[in-house]
Amino acid sequence: MLNSRFQFIRSRRLWLLILVFATLASGVLFAQYQRKPPAFGGTYSFPTPAHPEPRSALVHVLDVLMLVAGLALGAWLILKRRSRNGVMMLSIGALAYFGFYRKGCVCPIGAIQNVTLSLVDRHYTISLGVIAFFFLPLAAALLCGRVFCGGVCPIGAAQDLVLLWPKKVPRKLDQALGWMAYTYLGLAVLFAGWGLHLKIGAWQIQTGRRFLICEWDPFIGLFRVSGPFHMLAIGAAFILAGMFIGRPYCRWLCPYGGLLSILSRFSWKNVQITPDKELDCGLCAEACPYGAIHNFRADRASCLACARCYEFCPRALELRGGPGRRDDLVQVKLP
Amino acid sequence: MSERTTRRQFIDRSVRIIGFAGIGGAAGLLIRRASGDPVYQVDPSKCTACDLCRTSCVLSLSAVKAVNDFEKCGYCMLCPAYYDVASQPDEKGIPTGKVCPQDALKRRVVGKVDEDDPNNNYYEYVIDEIQCDGCGKCVKACMPPAGNGSLRLEIRYTRCVECNECAIQIVCPEGAIVRVPAPGLPPTENPGKGEHA
Numbered sequence: 001m002l003n004s005r006f007q008f009i010r011s012r013r014l015w016l017l018i019l020v021f022a023t024l025a026s027g028v029l030f031a032q033y034q035r036k037p038p039a040f041g042g043t044y045s046f047p048t049p050a051h052p053e054p055r056s057a058l059v060h061v062l063d064v065l066m067l068v069a070g071l072a073l074g075a076w077l078i079l080k081r082r083s084r085n086g087v088m089m090l091s092i093g094a095l096a097y098f099g100f101y102r103k104g105c106v107c108p109i110g111a112i113q114n115v116t117l118s119l120v121d122r123h124y125t126i127s128l129g130v131i132a133f134f135f136l137p138l139a140a141a142l143l144c145g146r147v148f149c150g151g152v153c154p155i156g157a158a159q160d161l162v163l164l165w166p167k168k169v170p171r172k173l174d175q176a177l178g179w180m181a182y183t184y185l186g187l188a189v190l191f192a193g194w195g196l197h198l199k200i201g202a203w204q205i206q207t208g209r210r211f212l213i214c215e216w217d218p219f220i221g222l223f224r225v226s227g228p229f230h231m232l233a234i235g236a237a238f239i240l241a242g243m244f245i246g247r248p249y250c251r252w253l254c255p256y257g258g259l260l261s262i263l264s265r266f267s268w269k270n271v272q273i274t275p276d277k278e279l280d281c282g283l284c285a286e287a288c289p290y291g292a293i294h295n296f297r298a299d300r301a302s303c304l305a306c307a308r309c310y311e312f313c314p315r316a317l318e319l320r321g322g323p324g325r326r327d328d329l330v331q332v333k334l335p
Numbered sequence: 336m337s338e339r340t341t342r343r344q345f346i347d348r349s350v351r352i353i354g355f356a357g358i359g360g361a362a363g364l365l366i367r368r369a370s371g372d373p374v375y376q377v378d379p380s381k382c383t384a385c386d387l388c389r390t391s392c393v394l395s396l397s398a399v400k401a402v403n404d405f406e407k408c409g410y411c412m413l414c415p416a417y418y419d420v421a422s423q424p425d426e427k428g429i430p431t432g433k434v435c436p437q438d439a440l441k442r443r444v445v446g447k448v449d450e451d452d453p454n455n456n457y458y459e460y461v462i463d464e465i466q467c468d469g470c471g472k473c474v475k476a477c478m479p480p481a482g483n484g485s486l487r488l489e490i491r492y493t494r495c496v497e498c499n500e501c502a503i504q505i506v507c508p509e510g511a512i513v514r515v516p517a518p519g520l521p522p523t524e525n526p527g528k529g530e531h532a
Binding site for chain 2 (some may be wrong): 036044046047048049051052053054056057102103105106107110111114116118119122123125126127128130131134138139140209210211214215220221224226227230247263266267268
């Protein structure tokens with residue numbers, strides 16, 4: 001009994017001794033690496049590590065100016081000029097600048113989360129550029145409808161430009177899928193703003209300061225030509241689907257589109273199908289790939305301001321007076 | 336018919352006014368709280384150089400790079416971040432392996448050169464930013480007590496695209512990615528200005 005107790009203490013002392021020696025030895029071992037910066041005398045001056053500055057405030061101002069210019073130009077092209085080509089040019093420009101040059105950031109869709117978190121958590125800092133990007137398109141929607149969706153949003157532009165063989169989606173299905181955007185908006189706001197630990201059985205999830213929209217954005221991977229696999233895969237799927245279905249992300253998933261849709265219901269000006277004289281021929285409803293024309297009138301909430309209806313309208317061509325199919329018809333009639 | 340339109344117009348007009356007031360109010364509230372263009376940066380006091388910066392950035396080549404702070408650097412010949420000290424030493428006792436898998440940590444001899452004993456010379460260590468992928472192996476090797484802790488990971492704004500949310504921040508186990516105001520220096524270099532947790 002005693003014997004075993006002594007043995008125990010001896011062995012512990014031995015271990016302690018080994019530990020002390022190991023520590024000392026390692027100290028000696030490490031000492032050869034740890035040195036004070038040497039005194040070089042006058043022959044050498046310490047280089048300062050270069051810290052590249054973040055993008056200057058000027059670039060942020062340029063972003064906001066581009067947004068304002070895009071919104072104004074979009075409103076003019078859609079409401080006054082009624083030019084599909086103009087809107088298409090604008091969206092190509094937006095895709096190039098906001099999409100590929102600015103790599104999809106800053107965008108109002110993601111800004112939903114920054115704004116939410118900033119409202120909830122006063123320590124979270126947010127830049128003026130993000131505030132401008134979130135609120136300007138909302139104000140524009142109250143004035144002129146969804147001009148942001150039509151010509152300025154790079155995500156919308158990417159889908160609009162690949163829409164080659166548009167197929168109609170049944171109205172009921174379209175409306176049902178439209179609710180997904182509001183669900184997504186609610187989830188995104190919840191995940192960004194409130195830290196909750198949800199637990200249902202074995203399935204648990206942590207919310208709070210998680211930016212769901214950015215984690216699952218289908219198009220930023222495309223703009224940056226890199227990203228996690230799931231984002232690139234979803235992006236490719238949306239582009240493929242977008243060739244046949246008009247803007248699937250914008251109509252059924254975009255949370256910011258949901259906000260704009262609510263506000264544009266009360267817009268001051270909006271897309272109107274030949275407001276002075278209409279033919280009620282239904283060509284516009286045929287041409288609209290987003291199912292936004294009901295009873296020969298554009299639905300303010302779901303019109304994405306692409307101006308396709310004007311392109312196909314014989315009356316609008318006449319009103320515009322530009323070269324088009326109408327002129328060809330006239331030429332055929334001439335002897 | 337005309338009465339119906341007027342009612343609709345009245346609703347439109349009132350919602351527009353409420354909407355503009357709401358947008359203006361919320362924007363005004365946020366503008367008061369906005370601070371000068373916050374950017375992401377690595378807090379070196381929390382960073383453990385876990386290699387997630389290399390793999391988690393949305394860019395294929397991470398915006399995070401290793402940076403050497405020359406004020407802290409020992410200019411050692413046997414730099415633990417340069418040589419892989421666990422590798423087989425050659426006949427002079429200098430390890431043959433290097434830590435950096437990209438060979439991005441470059442050095443040149445500075446000061447008075449002792450031809451006979453290379454251990455007596457001082458070396459200036461510089462990161463080649465084109466080759467560095469931000470894996471942080473050198474940063475880990477330079478951490479005290481083995482090294483002086485002069486190497487650290489830093490978000491380089493020449494590459495960072497300033498996402499609404501930093502993809503590295505989500506996965507960082509130490510919460511070392513923080514938001515700092517404009518010049519974007521690591522939090523220890525501008526004390527008291529870092530973001531509250």
